[in-house]
Amino acid sequence: MxxxxxxxxxxxxxxxxxxxxxxxxxxxxxxxxxxxxxxxxxxxxxxxxxxxxxxxxxxxxxxxxxxPSFLFRICVLVSENVLVNFAAVRHQIYRSVRRGKSWFLLIPRLLLWRLVGFIPSxxxxxxxxxxxxxxxxxxxxxxxxxxxxxxxxxxxxxxxxxxxxxxxxxxxxxxxxxxxxxxxxxxxxxxxxxxxxxxxxxxxxxxxxxxxxxxxxxxxxxxxxxxxxxxxWFKTDQSLPSREEFCRALGIDPRKRCILYADSGIGDLGRDLAFVELFGKLVQNGRLPKDLVMIFRPQPYYAGAAEALKELRSRRFDSVVVDFVNTTNLKYPDPTIDRGNINSFINAMRYSEMLITPGGAILLEAAVFKKPMVVTAFDAAPDVPYWKSFARFYDGTAFYWTDLITTGGVRAVSSPKEFERTISKYLKNPSLDEKGRECLRSRFLGPQDxxxxxxxxxxxxxxxxx
The missing domain is CATH 3.40.50.2000 (Glycogen Phosphorylase B;)
Incomplete structure (x- = not known):
C-alpha cells in the first residue's frame, strides 16, 4: 500500500x-x-x-x-537577496516602509544586492x-x-x-x-x-x-x-438561491443592477470605504445610473471593525449595501461557515455586473465567472503615501498583478474620472475586453473543466x- x-x-x-x-x-x-x-x-x-x-x-x-537555527536564518536572509531585479528591490523597499524601518537601514541591503548581482543567479x-x-x-x-x-x-x-x-x-x-x-x-x-x-x-x-x-x-x-x-466548487451544481432571493436577503431591490466591490486586504478598511463613498456620490450626483447598487464585501479579518461597517450600512448612500462575511476562527474556519462564505461570494459574482477591487487573489476567482473586472490603481482616500498606496502595486513592484493586467482581461483605473468612465463602459458593453479575459483565464486559471x-x-x- x-x-x-x-x-x-x-x-x-x-x-x-x-x-x-x-x-x-x-x-x-x-x-x-x-x-x-x-x-x-x-x-x-x-x-x-x-x-x-x-x-x-x-x-x-x-x-x-x-x-530555526541562526545559520538557517542567515540563509533565509541571503535568499531574500539572491533574486536581483527591479521588482525584488522595490518589494524590499516596500516591506521596509510598511514596517516603519529607516531608509538608512536599506543601504547595506542595496549594497549586498549590487555585489550579488555580479554572481550568476x-x-x-x-x-x-x-x-x-x-x-x-x-x-x-x-x-x-x-x-x-x-x-x-x-x-x-x-x-x-x-x-x-x-x-x-x-x-x-x-x-x-x-x-x-x-x-x-x-x-x-x-x-x-x-x-x-x-x-x-x-x-x-x-x-x-x-x-x-x-x-x-x-x-x-x-x-x-x-x-x-x-x-x-464553482463548477459543481449547487442549490443556490435565485437572484430575487439573493437580493432580498441583502435588502436590495431585485430590479436594480449590482456591482461587487471585494476588498483585497492589501490596504486598510478606511481606504476601501473611500471607494465606497466615491461610488455612492457618483450615483447620488447622477454620474452613474440610479439603478446601480454596490455590494461591499469586506475581508474576514475586518470583523473587528463591525461597527464601522454597520455605520456604512446606515449612511446616506442608498446605493451601497454590506455583505458581511461570517467569521469564527480565521486559522481554522468552521467548514460549514467557510462553505457558506464561498457560496455567498459565488452568488455575488453570478448576480453582479462586474467586480471592482484593489487587487489580489479575488481577481482569479472572479475570472471564473467571465465578468468584467476593474482594479483601483489609485487611492480615493486623501494623502496616502506612495509606498502604502494602491498605485504602487501596478508600477512593476507586484510583478504578478502587472502580468495579469497585460492580458487585457482587467482594466486598471488611475483616477476617479477613469473609475466612473470604466464602470459606465462596462455597463453599456459587458463583452468589452472579452478576448483579454479569455487570455487571462488561459494563463492564470489552468484547467477549467x-x-x-x-x-x-x-x-x-x-x-x-x-
Whole structure:
C-alpha cells in the first residue's frame, strides 16, 4: 500500500484550496493508498474531527525546536537577496516602509544586492540550497518517517520555510519522493526564492510554471499544471438561491443592477470605504445610473471593525449595501461557515455586473465567472503615501498583478474620472475586453473543466523519485 504524507500548515487557504476540495477522498478511493496529514503540533484535534478516516491519519509534527537555527536564518536572509531585479528591490523597499524601518537601514541591503548581482543567479541559488540542505534536516523527524514509511511527501506550501521545507528535506534524506505546491498564485515570481527544489512541482497555472522556470531555474519537465482544486466548487451544481432571493436577503431591490466591490486586504478598511463613498456620490450626483447598487464585501479579518461597517450600512448612500462575511476562527474556519462564505461570494459574482477591487487573489476567482473586472490603481482616500498606496502595486513592484493586467482581461483605473468612465463602459458593453479575459483565464486559471482535484490526485498517485 502506498503511503502519501501531506504537509498542512494551519491556514484556511490550505484547508480550502486542498483538503476541502475532496482531494483526500479521491486519493483513498484509488484503493491502494493511505494518507497521513502532517499538521502543526497542537492542532491535531480539529483536523482529526474533520478529515481523519479509515485510511486518513492525522499526526502532529514539531519541526526541530520550533525556532530555526541562526545559520538557517542567515540563509533565509541571503535568499531574500539572491533574486536581483527591479521588482525584488522595490518589494524590499516596500516591506521596509510598511514596517516603519529607516531608509538608512536599506543601504547595506542595496549594497549586498549590487555585489550579488555580479554572481550568476543560478550559481548563487545552488549554493544557498546546498547549505540549507546541510543544516536544516531535522533529526526529530527521522523516527516519524521510520514509523509511517512514506512513499511520497507532498508539501502544500513550498514557501513555508519553517514547516514544509524542513519536512521535505527530511523526506529526501529518508528516501521518499518529494512533491510540492504553493499556497497562492502570488507565491512565485521575481521576489520569491525557493529554498528547496522537490522532485516534482505541482502548480495551479501556466504563470506559476513560467515563474518557477524563469526565476528559480526549476526543470520544466518536472512541473505539473493541475489547475485550482478550489475552483471546482464553482463548477459543481449547487442549490443556490435565485437572484430575487439573493437580493432580498441583502435588502436590495431585485430590479436594480449590482456591482461587487471585494476588498483585497492589501490596504486598510478606511481606504476601501473611500471607494465606497466615491461610488455612492457618483450615483447620488447622477454620474452613474440610479439603478446601480454596490455590494461591499469586506475581508474576514475586518470583523473587528463591525461597527464601522454597520455605520456604512446606515449612511446616506442608498446605493451601497454590506455583505458581511461570517467569521469564527480565521486559522481554522468552521467548514460549514467557510462553505457558506464561498457560496455567498459565488452568488455575488453570478448576480453582479462586474467586480471592482484593489487587487489580489479575488481577481482569479472572479475570472471564473467571465465578468468584467476593474482594479483601483489609485487611492480615493486623501494623502496616502506612495509606498502604502494602491498605485504602487501596478508600477512593476507586484510583478504578478502587472502580468495579469497585460492580458487585457482587467482594466486598471488611475483616477476617479477613469473609475466612473470604466464602470459606465462596462455597463453599456459587458463583452468589452472579452478576448483579454479569455487570455487571462488561459494563463492564470489552468484547467477549467471542474476536474482540477481529480487531476491533482492522479498526478500525486503517479509520481516517482526524480
Amino acid at each position: 502506498k503511503t502519501i504524507c501531506i504537509c498542512v500548515k494551519n491556514t484556511k487557504l490550505i484547508q480550502r484550496y486542498f483538503l476541502r476540495s475532496g482531494l483526500l477522498e479521491k486519493l483513498v478511493s484509488s484503493g491502494n493508498v493511505k494518507v497521513v496529514l502532517l499538521v502543526e503540533k497542537g492542532f491535531e484535534k480539529q483536523y482529526q474531527e474533520e478529515f481523519e478516516g479509515e485510511r486518513v491519519r492525522v499526526m502532529g509534527v514539531r519541526v526541530g525546536t520550533g525556532r 543560478r550559481l548563487t541559488q545552488r549554493l544557498v540550497r546546498r547549505v540549507v540542505a546541510k543544516i536544516s534536516v531535522s533529526s526529530s523527524l527521522s523516527p516519524l518517517f521510520q514509523e509511517i514509511k512514506p512513499d511520497l511527501v507532498f508539501a502544500t506550501s513550498l514557501t513555508e520555510w519553517t514547516f514544509d521545507v524542513p519536512i521535505l528535506l527530511a523526506a529526501r534524506s529518508y528516501g521518499a519522493t518529494t512533491a510540492a505546491s504553493v499556497r497562492m498564485w502570488t507565491n512565485l515570481g521575481p521576489t520569491s526564492f525557493l529554498l528547496f527544489h522537490p522532485d516534482h512541482l505541482i502548480l495551479q497555472n501556466e504563470f506559476l510554471k513560467d515563474m518557477a522556470v524563469r526565476f528559480n531555474f526549476f526543470p520544466k519537465n518536472r512541473i505539473h499544471v493541475t489547475g485550482f482544486p478550489y475552483f471546482d 471542474g476536474r482540477a482535484t481529480e487531476l491533482l490526485a492522479q498526478v500525486l498517485l503517479s509520481l516517482e523519485r526524480a
